[in-house]
Every structure is written in structure tokens, then in C-alpha cells.
Amino acid sequence: MEHESGQPPARNLSPLKEVAGPAPLRKQQVSMADVAKLAGVSSQTVSRVSNGSPDVIESTRRQVIAAMNELGYRPNSAARALKRGSFRTIGVITFSLSSLGNMRTLEAIALHAARQDFAITLIPVTAPTQAGIQGAFSRMGELAVDAVIAIMEVHLLDAATVTLPPGVKVVVVDSDAGEQYSVVDTDQADGARKAVRHLLDLGHETVWHVAGPEESFASERRAAAWRTTLTDAGKAVPPVLRGDWSADSGYEAGLRLADEPGCTAVFAANDHMALGLLRAFREKGKAVPEDVSLVGFDDVPEASSYAPPLTTVHQNFADVGNQCVDNVLQQIRTNTTEPGITLVPTQLVVRNSTAPPKH
Known part of the structure; x- marks a missing residue:
């Protein structure tokens, strides 16, 4: 039957989402179980490899890593951190990356942290001001770090306007931070x-x-x-x-x-x-x-x-960096802070630029 206008009756159109065709499929998230299945091991073994556990034989470790690479699996570090209550990351704040002492101390911190299975997150501060250091500590508070090592040479931490993120352990290098923080410095x-x-x-x-x-x-x-x-x-x-x-x-x-x-x-x-x-x-x-x-x-x-x-x-400088890491790790393990100053001894190296005066 035709409509009175002589036109065919209008059809009841389906919603656009039903006629536009199927939506593209999202790439499925690769799980630990997928890696375990491909590698032929248990999920617990995949977890131990992800966490760097030494309790996995080398051939199995290589087999699991190959499966991870093939599937594009990336361990969820945030989930692991929540499970164990630690991010295993130390934040480092420094004013200068050109200073010899700062660079050698930073190198020692990174190497010693890695030996303890910790990573470092670096935040350089361009302006040695109260606002600059406050901003750096605020940014550290937003990041996944367990502790902060601050390498600074100027009077800033004694300022009442500088506050630290709650719960984060702090060690200060080359500073007169008073009795509020742990300090490690050359003597x-x-x-x-x-x-x-x-x-x-x-x-x-x-x-x-x-x-x-x-x-x-x-x-x-x-x-x-x-x-x-x-x-x-x-x-x-x-x-x-x-x-x-x-x-x-x-x-x-x-x-x-x-x-x-x-x-x-x-x-x-x-x-x-x-x-x-x-x-x-x-x-x-x-x-x-x-x-x-x-x-x-x-x-x-x-x-x-x-x-x-x-x-x-x-x-x-290596000893200064090592003691900084040891100090913050001790604070993390014991969940305590013990303000005080650790001084690293110096040594006089006598060469040819000194001699008795002329008489």
C-alpha cells in the first residue's frame, strides 16, 4: 500500500551506532597468564622473572623473557608497588648537572641504587630559590618514589616555606639542613x-x-x-x-x-x-x-x-653517594628518620705545586 502522498512509507531507521558497522576491536591486554602459557611455565614463575628474583634458573628466565618480548608484555610496576608497599625508586633533586662534585655524586647514587635493585628519578632545579626547591619536592610528592636525595649547596631547607611530601624519606647532600633532616657531606x-x-x-x-x-x-x-x-x-x-x-x-x-x-x-x-x-x-x-x-x-x-x-x-664523591643511598634505604626499611650529619673523610694529596718558601 502506498502512502496518501504517493510516496512509499517511511522506514523505522535503526540508530546510527547499529548501522555504522562494528567498532574496531581494541588490542587485548596481554596478561601474565598469557606469558606463562606461551613460555610453558607457571604465572608465579613469570612474576618472579618480572620482579628480578634470583630464584629462577637462567634457561627458564630467558624462555620467559622471550615470551614477554613476543607478546609485547610489560609488567605492571604500579601494581607490583602497591602489592609490596614500595616503588623501589629514589628521587634525586639537584641544582647543577655541570658541577663535578654533583655529577660524580649522582653517578655514585645511581650505581649504588641499582646494586640494591632501586631506580632513580632525577629532577634538576634550574633556579636555586625557595620556590624552585619547593616545586621540586612537590613534583617528587606526585611521583612514585620512596625517598628523596637532595643535592644542594645553598641556604634553602632552613626556610619555613619549604615543606616536604609526607611519608617520603629525605637525605640532603652538601647542606646545612639543621636538625630536621639526615645530612651526608664531605668533611x-x-x-x-x-x-x-x-x-x-x-x-x-x-x-x-x-x-x-x-x-x-x-x-x-x-x-x-x-x-x-x-x-x-x-x-x-x-x-x-x-x-x-x-x-x-x-x-x-x-x-x-x-x-x-x-x-x-x-x-x-x-x-x-x-x-x-x-x-x-x-x-x-x-x-x-x-x-x-x-x-x-x-x-x-x-x-x-x-x-x-x-x-x-x-x-x-663515591662514598658520599653510597652513604646517601644506604641512609635512605635504612629509613625505608625501618620506617624511621634519624636526623644527623654523616661526614666523609678527605685526604690531602701532595704533588709538586707546594714547597718551602724562599729564604
């Missing part, structure tokens, strides 16, 4: 005392000092120990010259010291500034160590190749 003061005592024992009447930046804890401690050592020995304390850790700033200080008639010994707060001092003394006709003895701090790998080879204070 900066003892290293400086060794440098100054070495020059005084050679017979120099006093020791001039090229310090690092005022905001640096390491610079602050080294300068204070230099001053105290001279005072305790009954020696005059010359005015301090200040650099910025760079060889260029050491060079500028060296040009000034070369014109000081009573300057026969200099303690530079790091080896890079000592390198600049060597250049300035050479250009000014001052021989090292015949006219001026020079001691640095750090014992950079190139220090033995300076001309002359540099007497310097050796810092054990």
Missing part, C-alpha cells in the same frame, strides 16, 4: 685544615685564600676552617678573595695575588680556580712552587696533569 672543614696546615708546616708565614661563592655551604665551611686554622696557629689572616668556582675567577684572583709581595702560599677552594691561579702566576712571572705554593680542593681527574701537578684535597 669540608677538616679538608681545609689539612690544606692550610700543610702550607704552614712547610714554613710559610701565612696562607692566602680564594674562596667560592658566599651562598655555598662548601665554600663557607672551607673559608671558616682556613681562618680558624691560621688564628689557632697565631698567624695573620689575610683578606679573603672570592671567586665563583670557575677557572676565570681564579685567574682574576691570581692577577691580584701576584702583586702581593708577602703572598707565598695560597689555598684555593677548588681545583678549577687553582688552575686559573696557575695561569695568572705564570703570566705575572711567578713560579709555582718556587715563588708561590698552591693547594686546591676536589682532586679533579686532571689535577695530576696541571703544570705543575696540583697538591689538593681529595673528596670521595
